[in-house]
Amino acid sequence: QAKAEGRGGWVLFDSTMHDRVRDRIDIELALRHALAHDQLRLAYQPIVRMSGARLAGVEALIRWEHPTKGTIAPTKFIPVAEETGLITDLGRWVMREGLRQLAEWRQNDVVADDFWLSINVSPRQLRDPRLSGELAEALVEHGLDGSSVMLEITESVMVDGSQVTDQVMADLRGLGVRLVVDDFGTGFSALGYLRRHPVTGVKIDRAFVGGLGTNPEDEEIVRAVVAMSSALGLSVVAEGVQTQSQRDVLQALGVVYGQGWLWGRPQDPETFARLRRPATIGRGGALARDAEPI
Ligand code: C2E
Ligand code: MG
Ligand code: MG
Ligand code: MG
Numbered sequence: 360q361a362k363a364e365g366r367g368g369w370v371l372f373d374s375t376m377h378d379r380v381r382d383r384i385d386i387e388l389a390l391r392h393a394l395a396h397d398q399l400r401l402a403y404q405p406i407v408r409m410s411g412a413r414l415a416g417v418e419a420l421i422r423w424e425h426p427t428k429g430t431i432a433p434t435k436f437i438p439v440a441e442e443t444g445l446i447t448d449l450g451r452w453v454m455r456e457g458l459r460q461l462a463e464w465r466q467n468d469v470v471a472d473d474f475w476l477s478i479n480v481s482p483r484q485l486r487d488p489r490l491s492g493e494l495a496e497a498l499v500e501h502g503l504d505g506s507s508v509m510l511e512i513t514e515s516v517m518v519d520g521s522q523v524t525d526q527v528m529a530d531l532r533g534l535g536v537r538l539v540v541d542d543f544g545t546g547f548s549a550l551g552y553l554r555r556h557p558v559t560g561v562k563i564d565r566a567f568v569g570g571l572g573t574n575p576e577d578e579e580i581v582r583a584v585v586a587m588s589s590a591l592g593l594s595v596v597a598e599g600v601q602t603q604s605q606r607d608v609l610q611a612l613g614v615v616y617g618q619g620w621l622w623g624r625p626q627d628p629e630t631f632a633r634l635r636r637p638a639t640i641g642r643g644g645a646l647a648r649d650a651e652p653i
Pocket of ligand 1: 404419420421432433434437450453479480481511541542565598599600601618619620621625
């Protein structure tokens with residue numbers, strides 16, 4: 360009986376769905392291969408303290424250097440990695456490589472001591488009780504403090520209410536690691552969620568930054584996020600800042616940190632190191648803007 364239903368289920372699969380399943384399996388296999396054969400890279404995008412345009416940190420963004428397809432963006436493979444569970448291995452690699460790089464930059468005085476590394480973590484990684492232990496180990500290995508790491512989580516993590524996740528988040532906070540909600544405003548979380556979870560900040564999604572200066576609604580949303588964050592003691596980063604006027608509006612609204620093409624695109628680590636000395640960058644961030652994006 361079950362088998363018949365199973366077959367029935369298959370009949371519902373049209374060829375595009377079938378292709379999609381096969382694509383997913385192909386991507387999974389290729390991604391495993393990529394992990395084992397050193398095809399993954401981290402690109403780094405500056406995060407600045409807008410007053411004084413001081414380099415505050417950097418976000419690590421994964422890239423897949425495919426031997427024939429060229430550079431593949433994370434949006435093409437992170438969801439597959441998340442679905443298949445491969446994100447656990449992939450995320451571990453990101454964490455270790457990012458921390459290694461940060462330690463190297465510290466050692467070479469490329470970055471200041473209070474400079475932080477932001478790492479994106481998927482919901483599935485936060486359901487893994489081993490995460491904080493692995494991060495703790497990597498921190499020790501590289502002589503780094505938990506406070507030099509910021510983990511970017513998704514709004515959905517707060518909404519799904521898993522007890523395991525809550526424990527993992529508490530453990531991470533115990534290491535001194537900061538937890539920020541990425542793409543804030545695009546999900547379904549509310550004020551209460553921010554209070555109930557040990558998050559230390561939010562990153563305002565670029566969807567709300569794009570309209571600053573032209574769309575009054577976006578300005579109101581940013582104003583509300585800043586008011587709420589200040590009431591809860593949360594840090595605020597605006598992402599996707601592309602113009603000087605967006606930056607001016609953000610600063611007038613009290614947003615402290617910014618990230619976006621205005622200051623720099625994601626760069627390979629060598630370019631980052633070359634352009635980031637000294638740690639203070641010009642008002643427009645011209646140096647960084649000229650960097651080859653990756
Ligand atoms: P995200 O964490 O929200 O990262 C910001 C994305 O916006 C990046 O895309 C970045 O290149 C892009 N961006 C930055 N500044 C600007 C700007 O001024 N204008 C515009 N239009 N875009 C800007 P990217 O690198 O393609 O990454 C996409 C997403 O993939 C990330 O969004 C993140 O959710 C995910 N991701 C990237 N690396 C990792 C990773 O190591 N682990 C996990 N779990 N997810 C990752
Ligand atoms: Mg992010
Ligand atoms: Mg983001
Ligand atoms: Mg985003």
